[in-house]
Amino acid sequence: MSNFLSASIGRKVFMSLTGLFLISFLTLHLTLNLLLIFDDSGILFNQAANFMATNPMIKIMEPILALGFIIHIIWAGWITLDNMRARPQGYASGDQLLKWWAPSKNMFILGGMILVFLILHIFNFWVKLKITGDPLLANPTGTATQMHNTYALVSNLFINFPLYDALYVLGGILVGLHISHGFWSAFQTIGLSNINWMKRLKCLANLIGIIFAIGFSAIPIYFLLKF
Amino acid sequence: MADKILNKIYVKVWRQNNPTAKGRFETYTVENISQGNSFLEMIDILNDQLIQEGKDPIAFDHDCREGICGMCSLYINGHAHGPDTMVTTCQLHMRKFNEGQTITVEPWRVGAFPVIKDVMVDRTAFEKIQQAGGFVSVNTGGVPDGNTIPISQDDAEEAMDAAACIGCGACAATCKNSSAMLFLAAKVSQFAKLPQGQVEAKRRAKAMYAKMDELGFGGCTNTGACELACPKSISIAHIARLNREYLKAKIAD
Numbered sequence: 167m168s169n170f171l172s173a174s175i176g177r178k179v180f181m182s183l184t185g186l187f188l189i190s191f192l193t194l195h196l197t198l199n200l201l202l203i204f205d206d207s208g209i210l211f212n213q214a215a216n217f218m219a220t221n222p223m224i225k226i227m228e229p230i231l232a233l234g235f236i237i238h239i240i241w242a243g244w245i246t247l248d249n250m251r252a253r254p255q256g257y258a259s260g261d262q263l264l265k266w267w268a269p270s271k272n273m274f275i276l277g278g279m280i281l282v283f284l285i286l287h288i289f290n291f292w293v294k295l296k297i298t299g300d301p302l303l304a305n306p307t308g309t310a311t312q313m314h315n316t317y318a319l320v321s322n323l324f325i326n327f328p329l330y331d332a333l334y335v336l337g338g339i340l341v342g343l344h345i346s347h348g349f350w351s352a353f354q355t356i357g358l359s360n361i362n363w364m365k366r367l368k369c370l371a372n373l374i375g376i377i378f379a380i381g382f383s384a385i386p387i388y389f390l391l392k393f
Numbered sequence: 394m395a396d397k398i399l400n401k402i403y404v405k406v407w408r409q410n411n412p413t414a415k416g417r418f419e420t421y422t423v424e425n426i427s428q429g430n431s432f433l434e435m436i437d438i439l440n441d442q443l444i445q446e447g448k449d450p451i452a453f454d455h456d457c458r459e460g461i462c463g464m465c466s467l468y469i470n471g472h473a474h475g476p477d478t479m480v481t482t483c484q485l486h487m488r489k490f491n492e493g494q495t496i497t498v499e500p501w502r503v504g505a506f507p508v509i510k511d512v513m514v515d516r517t518a519f520e521k522i523q524q525a526g527g528f529v530s531v532n533t534g535g536v537p538d539g540n541t542i543p544i545s546q547d548d549a550e551e552a553m554d555a556a557a558c559i560g561c562g563a564c565a566a567t568c569k570n571s572s573a574m575l576f577l578a579a580k581v582s583q584f585a586k587l588p589q590g591q592v593e594a595k596r597r598a599k600a601m602y603a604k605m606d607e608l609g610f611g612g613c614t615n616t617g618a619c620e621l622a623c624p625k626s627i628s629i630a631h632i633a634r635l636n637r638e639y640l641k642a643k644i645a646d
Contacts, residue, residue, distance in 0.1 A: 251611075354632065
């Protein structure tokens, strides 16, 4: 087992499985976030946020999710460094085969940019919700149970700070690009692909990438345009 | 129709006296090259010119010159085997280049393929991977009669597609991670699809994978560059099979 964990394939299996796990998390995250758009009163979103904050299953999943992120990030660095070592001297004429912007060539850079975005994102919301608190989070009117007004926190950021809107749109696009390669690539690494399925998975990966990019970007754009 | 003549081209080529020497690029002017010439014939003409000038000719690998031996290499203008698809350097023609163009010629840049001299590299690493598990120990005898081996036409074709690998190293040379995965996948796939290959199936992928890691090749990140550079167009779908074979064997352990 120990040589599996250190072998190049073993490390990539970790990347694939954590990557697929993070995609499943992002699917849930996007679905709930879209409530921001579909209910301007904010009640639905606040109820969803409250459910996520109080449900015991979600509480168990929270540290597992953090672990998934940490493994995915650390392993990415480990694999990338090793891969760079495999070519001590580069080509003077560069690589003319794949386009410079191809997500497959830039997964580490895209991932790094997403990490910067993630830290910003955590400071914007998670830190305020869980640690420091914020006056905007005061109990919303019209709800029977005690809960945070998460909708107020989110809408305030997106309505009043256009720079953040731009950053969140960029974040959505980066995640979409990352997943457009990561999704099918994960199946390839764990061996669940073949000549036919590779085409289908690539198509699905592009579709998921586009849905994530548009879905996540739509939220700040909606608040900026509507309010 | 007569081929056009390139009156003047510039060949910027990597020169390195021995494996430990510091290399450098030298640019040579080559005149009157027919576009019907192969790229290696152009290098032959350049080498004649260098010999006549009393200079050391460029050392480069070549053998059959018909695209099946896997000896020729060369990274030309940012492409393994030059700017043409599904060909080896020996099948590359000068019609792919223009008058007055500077052509950059580099050796495969893979840590596991050290430069021997100039643009010639040592690809023994591929032999070592092959020796680690790319064989069958059963006696396959002579050419069998048709339909005597229980295998479908589709499987036979897929094994044959993988067996088209000539081990030239373009996959590792092109891969941004210098990964030998397409080579490895082809060598594992050609046996995985055949009944004769089942005897060692459990240890083959594991042994070859371990050898690839040991030799210092990088890991695969599924960019697909190898498939595009491969002169035999071997599909990266074989890499999925290699991973499947490996994980199947590993889980069974």
